[in-house]
Amino acid sequence: MFTTTRLSLLLGLILSTAHNAFIAAQAGVSIEFRKESSIRRPGGTFDYDAALEQIAHDVNKYRTNLINIKRNVGVQGWNEGAELLPPRMYIPRHRKRQSENLSSEEGGTYWIGNISIGTPPQPFRIDFDTGSSDLWVVGNNCSTLSCFSKNTYNPSQSSTGASQLGNFSIQYADNTTVSGPIFTDTVSVGGINATNQYFSPVNTISQSFATEHLDGILGLGLPNASQLNQTPWFYTARAQSAVSEGLFAMKLTNTSSNLYLGGTNSSLYTGDFESHPINSSFYWLIPNGTLVLNGSALATGNTIIDSGTTLIYGPPDAVSSLYQNIPGASLYDLMTGMYSYPCNSTPHIAFNWGGRNFNLSAASFNLGNVPKNKTACVGSILGADLGLGSNVWLLGDR
Numbered sequence: 001m002f003t004t005t006r007l008s009l010l011l012g013l014i015l016s017t018a019h020n021a022f023i024a025a026q027a028g029v030s031i032e033f034r035k036e037s038s039i040r041r042p043g044g045t046f047d048y049d050a051a052l053e054q055i056a057h058d059v060n061k062y063r064t065n066l067i068n069i070k071r072n073v074g075v076q077g078w079n080e081g082a083e084l085l086p087p088r089m090y091i092p093r094h095r096k097r098q099s100e101n102l103s104s105e106e107g108g109t110y111w112i113g114n115i116s117i118g119t120p121p122q123p124f125r126i127d128f129d130t131g132s133s134d135l136w137v138v139g140n141n142c143s144t145l146s147c148f149s150k151n152t153y154n155p156s157q158s159s160t161g162a163s164q165l166g167n168f169s170i171q172y173a174d175n176t177t178v179s180g181p182i183f184t185d186t187v188s189v190g191g192i193n194a195t196n197q198y199f200s201p202v203n204t205i206s207q208s209f210a211t212e213h214l215d216g217i218l219g220l221g222l223p224n225a226s227q228l229n230q231t232p233w234f235y236t237a238r239a240q241s242a243v244s245e246g247l248f249a250m251k252l253t254n255t256s257s258n259l260y261l262g263g264t265n266s267s268l269y270t271g272d273f274e275s276h277p278i279n280s281s282f283y284w285l286i287p288n289g290t291l292v293l294n295g296s297a298l299a300t301g302n303t304i305i306d307s308g309t310t311l312i313y314g315p316p317d318a319v320s321s322l323y324q325n326i327p328g329a330s331l332y333d334l335m336t337g338m339y340s341y342p343c344n345s346t347p348h349i350a351f352n353w354g355g356r357n358f359n360l361s362a363a364s365f366n367l368g369n370v371p372k373n374k375t376a377c378v379g380s381i382l383g384a385d386l387g388l389g390s391n392v393w394l395l396g397d398r
C-alpha cells in the first residue's frame, strides 16, 4: 500500500483517541472522499498564488490553534520556542485573481466527504481535518457572494438544533474571518450520530473558501485546541458509544480515498501498522520522527500529522540541509521557504519513526515545474517557522 498511493505517510497512520496504539478491527463505517484541487496548474506548471494561499491558510490555522490552546489551558510554550506569529496574509503576486476565471484546480488539495446536521438531516460537503478541533459549516444567514454556492445550516428546520452562548471566529488567509454563532445539534457522519454536538454555522467565510467545493470543516484534532472549547465530534461520538472504537483511519490516494471511523478496513491495506505514542495533548504529534534522504537520516523532529494541511513544513535549517543534499536544488522563494530541484532527479525522501520508512512519492514531492524553466520543479517540503516551536515538522497530505 505504501508505494501505490500519493500519500504514503498518512495512510499508514491510525489516529486513536487512546493516545496510543491501535487495535485492528472491522466494525467501523466508511466515508468516501472526493479529491479536490491542486497546486499544479493544467499542464503541470507550479501555481505560486495557489501555493501562497495554501501556506497562509496553514500558518493561520496553527496560529489559531496556539490562541485556542493558550485560552483553553493557559499554555503558550507547549514546546520550546513556540510563539504567536503575526497573521499571514495572502497577497497574490503573479496574477490578479478577480480578472481570471477560477477553476477547481486552484487552492490546495482537499479530500471532501459528506456529513449531515440536524433532524431531518441537512447535507454538507466537509474537509476532515486532523489539524483542527472544531466543526463549522456555512449558516443560512451568510449573505455574502462567497456563500452563494454553499449548502447552509438552517436551525429553524431542525427539531434537534439549539442555540448556545458565544461566538466562533477564525482568521484565514485573505485577512477575512470565518465567524458565526454557536449551536448544538445532531451531527451524522457515515450514519454515526453525535447528539448535542457543538459547532458553528458561520455567517462569514473567507474569499479563499468561496471557490472550494466544500461547505465547512470537521476537526478531528484534540480537545485542547478547540476554539469552541468543546468536545470535538469524534470524541462526542465515542463518549456516546456511537462509534465502536476510539479509532479512525484515513486512506488518501488520488483515485480512491476514505475515512474509516471506529476501526480499520483490512481490505484497504497490506502489512502491519506501527504504533507510536503521540506525546502531546494538543496535536496528533509523534515525537522523534526522522527525515531520510536516499537512505541516510538527515534530521529528527516532532511530527504533526495533519490531514487538513497540503504541504510539508519543517524547520528552515533542516529543510535547507535537505535541499543542499539534492544536487541542483536551490531556494526558490525566500518568503515562503520554497525550494526548486531538477525535475529529472529522483530524491528518495522518507519519514521514519523507528520502524519502516514511509516514502514520499516523487509525485507527492513535485508541486509542478517552475514557470519559465521546465527542468526545475518546486518541492512540497518547505522551510518555514509556523510558531510551533523548535524542531516541529508539520506533515500535510498532498
Ligand SMILES: *[C@@H]1O[C@H](CO)[C@@H](O)[C@H](O)[C@H]1NC(C)=O
Binding pocket: 028, 029, 030, 265, 266, 267, 268
Ligand atoms: C472495506 O473495503 C472494501 C474494499 O474497498 C469494501 O468493499 C468494503 O465495503 C469496505 N468495508 C467497509 C465496512 O466499509
Ligand SMILES: *[C@@H]1O[C@H](CO)[C@@H](O)[C@H](O)[C@H]1NC(C)=O
Binding pocket: 032, 033, 034, 113, 114, 123
Ligand atoms: C455526497 O453527496 C452528494 C450530494 O448528495 C452526492 O452527489 C455525492 O455522490 C456524495 N459523495 C459521496 C462521496 O458520497
Ligand SMILES: *[C@@H]1O[C@H](CO)[C@@H](O)[C@H](O)[C@H]1NC(C)=O
Binding pocket: 099, 100, 101
Ligand atoms: C471566463 O469565463 C467566461 C464564461 O464561461 C468566458 O466567456 C470567458 O472567456 C472566460 N475568460 C477567460 C479569461 O478565460
Ligand SMILES: *[C@@H]1O[C@H](CO)[C@@H](O)[C@H](O)[C@H]1NC(C)=O
Binding pocket: 118, 119, 120, 121, 186, 188, 191, 192, 193
Ligand atoms: C442519525 O440521525 C439522523 C438525522 O437526525 C437520523 O435520520 C438517523 O436515523 C440517526 N441514526 C441513528 C443510528 O440514530
Ligand SMILES: *[C@@H]1O[C@H](CO)[C@@H](O)[C@H](O)[C@H]1NC(C)=O
Binding pocket: 139, 140, 141, 153, 154, 155, 156, 181, 201
Ligand atoms: C439566522 O437568523 C435567524 C433570524 O435572526 C435566526 O433565527 C437563526 O438562528 C439564524 N441562523 C443561524 C445559523 O445563525
Ligand SMILES: *[C@@H]1O[C@H](CO)[C@@H](O)[C@H](O)[C@H]1NC(C)=O
Binding pocket: 165, 166, 167
Ligand atoms: C457575537 O456576535 C454578535 C454579532 O457580531 C454580537 O452581537 C454578540 O454580542 C457576540 N456575542 C458574544 C458573546 O461575543
Ligand SMILES: *[C@@H]1O[C@H](CO)[C@@H](O)[C@H](O)[C@H]1NC(C)=O
Binding pocket: 089, 175
Ligand atoms: C487585517 O485585519 C485587521 C483586523 O481586521 C486589520 O487591522 C489589518 O489592517 C488588516 N490587514 C490587512 C493587510 O488588510
Ligand SMILES: *[C@@H]1O[C@H](CO)[C@@H](O)[C@H](O)[C@H]1NC(C)=O
Binding pocket: 004, 005, 006, 254, 255, 361, 363
Ligand atoms: C495518481 O497517482 C499515480 C501515482 O502517483 C499517478 O501515476 C497517476 O497519474 C495519478 N492519477 C491521477 C488521475 O492524477
Ligand SMILES: *[C@@H]1O[C@H](CO)[C@@H](O)[C@H](O)[C@H]1NC(C)=O
Binding pocket: 078, 079, 279, 287, 288
Ligand atoms: C514528550 O514531550 C516532552 C515535552 O516536549 C519531552 O520532555 C519528552 O521528552 C517527550 N517524550 C518523548 C518520549 O519523546
Ligand SMILES: *[C@@H]1O[C@H](CO)[C@@H](O)[C@H](O)[C@H]1NC(C)=O
Binding pocket: 073, 075, 223, 224, 281, 282
Ligand atoms: C489537555 O487535554 C488533556 C486530555 O484531554 C488533559 O488531560 C490535559 O490536562 C489538558 N491540558 C494540558 C495543559 O495538557
Ligand SMILES: *[C@@H]1O[C@H](CO)[C@@H](O)[C@H](O)[C@H]1NC(C)=O
Binding pocket: 287, 288
Ligand atoms: C526520543 O528521543 C529522545 C532523545 O534522543 C529520547 O530520550 C526519547 O526516549 C525518544 N523517544 C521515543 C519515543 O523514542
Ligand SMILES: *[C@@H]1O[C@H](CO)[C@@H](O)[C@H](O)[C@H]1NC(C)=O
Binding pocket: 328, 329, 340, 341, 342, 343, 373, 374, 375, 376, 377
Ligand atoms: C533551470 O533549472 C535547472 C534545474 O534546477 C537549473 O540547472 C538551470 O540552471 C535552470 N535554468 C535557468 C535558465 O534558470
